Amino acid sequence: MGKTSLEVVYRGIFQKTLARNICRAIVLAARKEGKVGIGFGRYGDSPERNGIPAKYFAVVADTQEELEENLAMYEADNVDVTVAVDDTLCKGVESWGWYGLQPINQLTKNTGTVLVTSVQGRSDLVRDIHTKDVPYNIGVVQGSTSFSGLWVYKDDHTDVRVLGAICKVCPEMVSLESMEEAILEQWNNPVKVDSARKSHDRIETRVVEPGEGNPEEPFSFDLPGWTTMEEALVVRNVEQGAGFRGGDGGYEPVRNPYFKKWSTRTMRPVVNFETCIKCTLCWLHCPDSCFDVTPDGLYDSNMESCCGCGVCEDVCPVPDCITMVNEAEFEGNLSQWEDWNTNKDGYNKWMTEIVEKQKTQEPRSHGFHHVGQYREEVGSVTDSRNVVEGL
């Protein structure tokens, strides 16, 4: 008797359909076992913004009463399984209707499981995930992150592969047999059932001990409640910016201190300061004003506020001057310009290497480029990983 619950942490809009598909299939499969359940998006995440982390929940219970009891909460206090459908979410989650950074495992219960879709290994991911004072398990559903937009869904079987893995790590929630039945009913595609079963058989988890992981304290803010607000509910503006790092030259805007936006980032711009022609375009077209202007007229992307949209790479007229590199390659949010300014040779070597490495990787797809693209991309997944044969 009792209830089991699950959260899917996903990139807003890009993975909305994916998260819904996962939670919906769980509920439908649970019904086949005579249980009741519900899948729902977190209220505070709506309306969603592209890339900004959001959550979807699925709660399964034996009886209607138990289900209702658990629905009376704004957000579950703990879940049996946390699914992160993008591995860069392991660095923490700052949702747009919320304040401060939540560790990805914040809601994962004692001996619960964090499932991540990733091409990284479990230990690499644990390094990014904040420490927890109770043990939990981590498992990786191998594969690159599945992104698509609101209107065209990229059916690369990530949904069913996650579902298969969930049945393995939390069989109390729903069994593989009922899941297979539900998948077939939902998609009417036996190949998707195969994908789920293979993922179920392949998934392996390991225990993450208390204290293991990223020891940093996630940032948080204290904002006034309604009794302590200023008269007329005035919200203080941001101050005018000043010279770079408080000096005379350049310019550095003062930023809204209560929202950082970096947890939205899945790719990070890496700048080659040697080839920059100071044309201003990256700075001018950045919707997030994240470029600080250095005294020597260069543009240093502030990694606390960059959300990784990639417009700077697109507008930059110099080949390889700005390259978007997978966020998983980095730790911390330090200034690239400072790094370059203190050790030019060291920075240039690092930069060349990381840019070359990015070129050899499978490109991360951030939504729709052209008609027919998803079919091409799903085809390549079929070939390289032998996961979705038959498509």
Next chain:
Amino acid sequence: MTQMVDLPQVRGVKNIPIEEMFTSGHRTCQGCESALTMRLMVKAAGDRTIVTGSTGCMYVANTTYYTSPWVVPWMHTQLGSSGAAATGTAAGLKALMRKGKVKDEPINVISFCGDGGGIDMGLSGISASLTHPEYNHLVLLYDNESYANTDIQVSGSSPWGANSTFSPPGKVHRIMNTRWKKNMVGMLAAGHPDCRYLATSCGSYGLDMTNKLRRALTIGGPTFIHSIDPCPKGWDYDPKFSHELGMLAVETGLWVLYEIVDGELFLNGPSKAIAKGMKQRRPVEEYLSRQGRFAHFTEEDTKFVQSKVDDMWERWWGPGVIPINVKED
């Protein structure tokens, strides 16, 4: 009339003001062009500016509970009231200055609205504001072609055939939004002969936009700018192409860059080059096929849009300005 801020035209992209009046830490989507429009808007206007904004993404996503990315004073106004807020703020300032309650100094008044707030709900208010030549203010309409904040419902500005929450293509009816986008600047120009400045703009042309904003704020009286803002969420594309899609909208001729100054029409940028025959219009397919909201289009649909755009350029009075011509006997 209140005094106007001295805002000289900017020559060259490198001379765009460095100061940020709308800064980081807003909760918009990755690659949000409307956020860029806000940023360029106040960058051009400078720090002696009051901004009011009607409900929409640029209210909800920017100023979530007790936080703000604005450096200049900003106030939220209701969905349909950007025009009334502009007139009211300008009139209030004028009265306070006349009575000596605030210092008589040059201050810009800008009121912005989205396409839902401006093209649908606030149309009458904007129209009214443009009939008051005694007040200096600008209404800026940022148009992402849907109610994007509330998850993409059709607005009067949504393009023909686009997928949206209210117009999902189905097996029987492929095209669910059968309405053509409203022609806002043409409509306002034709209906408000006292309005001295109206323009279209696009954030992909940052310098053009900066100078248009400065002309609007310094010419005197009420003015209006309509900016097209590619929206990665509702248009369904990879956010890094925001800038490129803005350019494509102009280069395919779907969006025409122009300004109407004291009743005279001037085309700008690529639109001018196209009109003069120095540049070819690109086929609209290049623009449509890049967006998920048009992924259901057949060849026939694309041809239809192309024919409508051809009409705009060949049969309208002024390319994309007014869909009327004098019939010759």
